[in-house]
Amino acid sequence: MESSWATFGRDLHLDLTGPGGLRAALLRALRDAVRSGRLTPGTRLPSSRSLAVDLGIARNTVADAYAELVAEGWLSARQGSGTRVAERVLARATPANRRAPGPADRADRPRFDLTPGTPDISTFPRTAWLAAARRALTAAPSEAFGYPAPAGRPELRRALSDYLARARGVRADPDRIIVCAGFMQALGLLSRVLRAEGGNPLGRPGDGWRQGDGQIAVESYGLDFHRHVIIRAGLRTVPLQVDEHGADTRELAALDDVRAALLTPAHQFPTGVALHPDRRAAAVNWARATGNYILEDDYDGEFRYDRQPVGALQGLDPEHVVYMGTASKSLAPALRLAWMVLPERLLDPVFALKRTGEWPSGSLDQLTLAEFLTSGAYDRHLRGMRLRYRRRRDQLVEALAAHAPAIQVSGIAAGLHAVLELPPGTEQSIVQAANWQSLALHGLGGFTDPSATAVPRDALVVAYGTPPEHSFAGVLDALLRVLPPGE
Amino acid sequence: MESSWATFGRDLHLDLTGPGGLRAALLRALRDAVRSGRLTPGTRLPSSRSLAVDLGIARNTVADAYAELVAEGWLSARQGSGTRVAERVLARATPANRRAPGPADRADRPRFDLTPGTPDISTFPRTAWLAAARRALTAAPSEAFGYPAPAGRPELRRALSDYLARARGVRADPDRIIVCAGFMQALGLLSRVLRAEGGNPLGRPGDGWRQGDGQIAVESYGLDFHRHVIIRAGLRTVPLQVDEHGADTRELAALDDVRAALLTPAHQFPTGVALHPDRRAAAVNWARATGNYILEDDYDGEFRYDRQPVGALQGLDPEHVVYMGTASKSLAPALRLAWMVLPERLLDPVFALKRTGEWPSGSLDQLTLAEFLTSGAYDRHLRGMRLRYRRRRDQLVEALAAHAPAIQVSGIAAGLHAVLELPPGTEQSIVQAANWQSLALHGLGGFTDPSATAVPRDALVVAYGTPPEHSFAGVLDALLRVLPPGE
Numbered sequence: 001m002e003s004s005w006a007t008f009g010r011d012l013h014l015d016l017t018g019p020g021g022l023r024a025a026l027l028r029a030l031r032d033a034v035r036s037g038r039l040t041p042g043t044r045l046p047s048s049r050s051l052a053v054d055l056g057i058a059r060n061t062v063a064d065a066y067a068e069l070v071a072e073g074w075l076s077a078r079q080g081s082g083t084r085v086a087e088r089v090l091a092r093a094t095p096a097n098r099r100a101p102g103p104a105d106r107a108d109r110p111r112f113d114l115t116p117g118t119p120d121i122s123t124f125p126r127t128a129w130l131a132a133a134r135r136a137l138t139a140a141p142s143e144a145f146g147y148p149a150p151a152g153r154p155e156l157r158r159a160l161s162d163y164l165a166r167a168r169g170v171r172a173d174p175d176r177i178i179v180c181a182g183f184m185q186a187l188g189l190l191s192r193v194l195r196a197e198g199g200n201p202l203g204r205p206g207d208g209w210r211q212g213d214g215q216i217a218v219e220s221y222g223l224d225f226h227r228h229v230i231i232r233a234g235l236r237t238v239p240l241q242v243d244e245h246g247a248d249t250r251e252l253a254a255l256d257d258v259r260a261a262l263l264t265p266a267h268q269f270p271t272g273v274a275l276h277p278d279r280r281a282a283a284v285n286w287a288r289a290t291g292n293y294i295l296e297d298d299y300d301g302e303f304r305y306d307r308q309p310v311g312a313l314q315g316l317d318p319e320h321v322v323y324m325g326t327a328s329k330s331l332a333p334a335l336r337l338a339w340m341v342l343p344e345r346l347l348d349p350v351f352a353l354k355r356t357g358e359w360p361s362g363s364l365d366q367l368t369l370a371e372f373l374t375s376g377a378y379d380r381h382l383r384g385m386r387l388r389y390r391r392r393r394d395q396l397v398e399a400l401a402a403h404a405p406a407i408q409v410s411g412i413a414a415g416l417h418a419v420l421e422l423p424p425g426t427e428q429s430i431v432q433a434a435n436w437q438s439l440a441l442h443g444l445g446g447f448t449d450p451s452a453t454a455v456p457r458d459a460l461v462v463a464y465g466t467p468p469e470h471s472f473a474g475v476l477d478a479l480l481r482v483l484p485p486g487e
Numbered sequence: 488m489e490s491s492w493a494t495f496g497r498d499l500h501l502d503l504t505g506p507g508g509l510r511a512a513l514l515r516a517l518r519d520a521v522r523s524g525r526l527t528p529g530t531r532l533p534s535s536r537s538l539a540v541d542l543g544i545a546r547n548t549v550a551d552a553y554a555e556l557v558a559e560g561w562l563s564a565r566q567g568s569g570t571r572v573a574e575r576v577l578a579r580a581t582p583a584n585r586r587a588p589g590p591a592d593r594a595d596r597p598r599f600d601l602t603p604g605t606p607d608i609s610t611f612p613r614t615a616w617l618a619a620a621r622r623a624l625t626a627a628p629s630e631a632f633g634y635p636a637p638a639g640r641p642e643l644r645r646a647l648s649d650y651l652a653r654a655r656g657v658r659a660d661p662d663r664i665i666v667c668a669g670f671m672q673a674l675g676l677l678s679r680v681l682r683a684e685g686g687n688p689l690g691r692p693g694d695g696w697r698q699g700d701g702q703i704a705v706e707s708y709g710l711d712f713h714r715h716v717i718i719r720a721g722l723r724t725v726p727l728q729v730d731e732h733g734a735d736t737r738e739l740a741a742l743d744d745v746r747a748a749l750l751t752p753a754h755q756f757p758t759g760v761a762l763h764p765d766r767r768a769a770a771v772n773w774a775r776a777t778g779n780y781i782l783e784d785d786y787d788g789e790f791r792y793d794r795q796p797v798g799a800l801q802g803l804d805p806e807h808v809v810y811m812g813t814a815s816k817s818l819a820p821a822l823r824l825a826w827m828v829l830p831e832r833l834l835d836p837v838f839a840l841k842r843t844g845e846w847p848s849g850s851l852d853q854l855t856l857a858e859f860l861t862s863g864a865y866d867r868h869l870r871g872m873r874l875r876y877r878r879r880r881d882q883l884v885e886a887l888a889a890h891a892p893a894i895q896v897s898g899i900a901a902g903l904h905a906v907l908e909l910p911p912g913t914e915q916s917i918v919q920a921a922n923w924q925s926l927a928l929h930g931l932g933g934f935t936d937p938s939a940t941a942v943p944r945d946a947l948v949v950a951y952g953t954p955p956e957h958s959f960a961g962v963l964d965a966l967l968r969v970l971p972p973g974e
Contacts (some may be wrong), residue, residue, distance in 0.1 A: 029689065088754070117601065118633050121631040121632035124629075126624050129624070130617075130620060130625075133620055137613050137616070143608070144609050145821045146605050146819070146820055146821060147815075148821055148823065181668075321596065332632035332633070333633055333634040333635070334633060334849060334851060336490075336846065337849070357918035359668040359669055359671065359672050360823065361821075361849065362822050362848065364848050364852055365732060365851055365852065413749050
């Protein structure tokens, strides 16, 4: 077994499409390896440093995953003998020789899930969607069934143009919109074009690219797989500190070789604050002065509960802000539909790259979403979801006030998750206790850019939007059980 | 205008997703440039050599496109003054400053289309598809609306496993099937894994990859964008001669550093012959003896009119043959759904690469296709299409016999296209005459691997499956008008 460590890292399936990012993917992969019998009880694992090198990820991520799996009982750590697979592991779910790829084993799923990234998918409006599909497919011209246009169906681009202007204050000519198979594809395309600016965006390895040509500023709290997409495109990332006013965009002026700043202005992910008007102005002014771009990730901009949502930053300067939205939070990740609205200067290179380097999304769901938008079904669905998520957030806040008054909820009343501030030093033990009770839960630590220098802050990221409605009360109880009781 | 030639190649939008491959994409891009006013009348074009270098394509492709556009009247060529935009060009479709990306302008479309790559999309079974969607979405578990599994929905993999075994003799455990967003994505993934075999399939530029590590044998007649996908993955291609028995797979044994052979055994594309049993055996024996792979492109294996289709090559040896099929010919390219069935050894690396490097296809169409397959709707649709295409082929053969008896139809009675053998030296003038009459038509020359050494063969590739039913008689008349009359 030890001889196979050379390929162990490569054989681990890190599924970054699942919830929870790289750390969660690594946890799933390691549990899979134990459960399937690839890692037998007593087997010694590679050092966190060596596995981190194999996987090309931060050592802390591996060390943290090992610690969590020790806490969960999958692994054991003994002084001087490294980390080993625990002797008393669960029964194997599948025979050792059946390493079938496929969706995660149901047995692997926690009973309760409060990890962010997925809306309550049990609410997908099946009937309304099917009705829209019927209208859309019946009305579609024959050419809609041919090879899809790389930029997306014109019907969807027109519908998005109207909707985004109305709901988010986005100035979006349909010609400026490119439909993507998710936010990650959009970010990947933009990163590759920004890396190549002044170079050759269609270039291939060997065409003179250098790793690390330029960087993109990111928020010091965010998703590690967003940073990975940027890094895989050959750029570096540099963190902007995030405080109660959002990302400190004033820092941009002092940074070298920054091509763009990736921001979540409406609702910082995951700390939940809105970008202060001064910071919005600083971001746009920097982009204008330098000719660079703000990449606006408006992942949950439709969900604000205390007031009308603040309009998109893009409305301030469509030639320096790229707007990005997605159906993954408002409808379902299964659709694999997202969109970006591009400045004139980026339109041709992004379009050329998408045309040649990526496969277009299927047309049928695009036609259906267009009909869903123009018929008003999207607005109706969002109204219902807003009420539902708002009620859950209220329930969470009330339950905390009653049962754990020491815990403060920070951030604005918006989105599908809340941040619970914890007493210093308690985050990791609470997350572990939750996982022991089959409650999947992330601490803020898992969303902290390892290169950011801020003082660590103990908090929980509680995605009240994730569980199905019927289980929400149970999830809330499970959460309260692992929180420190108030005085 | 002359000063912008440095970026002219980069600004050309080569849309490889459309029909007709690179040559057709270049033609469309150049016509777009003239029509939009980016290229004004009298403007001198870069030399074919220089544009070819800019675009990274063969000079012949550019020279051929220039010649065709001269023939069509878009460009003019004068001795000593190079190629220029013709003075009397069509009215501009859009103002010069609106270079909107999007589907090709309708005005650009020929009146009649006999180019291969697309089935008769006017026959898409909208009602049956919607009925399957209703059943599939109603029955789907909630988790189906979450992030899609990278290998595809389990419902679709099970349905394909049954269908492919029954209809094509494929031995396909559902765990061996990976759903892709089209054949090109499948070929791209396989190429990258085969390039990296013994290396690191997840590697990135700088991780030790060298261009040209290994090669894939291709048929000397085929699609240039398939070769381009292989080359972009860092492999070379080497042609196998194609004769009346299909690709000469006996040549494989003498080739160096070949990792795989990409073949169309059921119906060679585009020459239309079936791979001879001896050649099938030679292919599989080579793969077994060397540990390499046959990549079986079964693009139209369901359409055979004179007998039951020959089973897939994959059935002979599932551990050395990768089977690839698609819904693009049987249903519609708009679905962006294809599948591959993998040998055990390739399963993990292909899966790992798809998981990390590509975005999964949306789940809803996958669920619908699964239901479409299991309910028998797919079989019913194929039966109807088989009758329709067969009737068109018969009409074509009869019309030729009556009006152009010198023209022979070669290849088996199968698929969505036929090959018409022409008198030597007449192919190019017939194709140009057809284009003049707004009949889009390709000669065999456009499908000939430029590195193949066979004697050029004059022939037309007539995709009788492409036009909508109501226009087929008109298309046939237009074709007959440009063919040399019989004696």
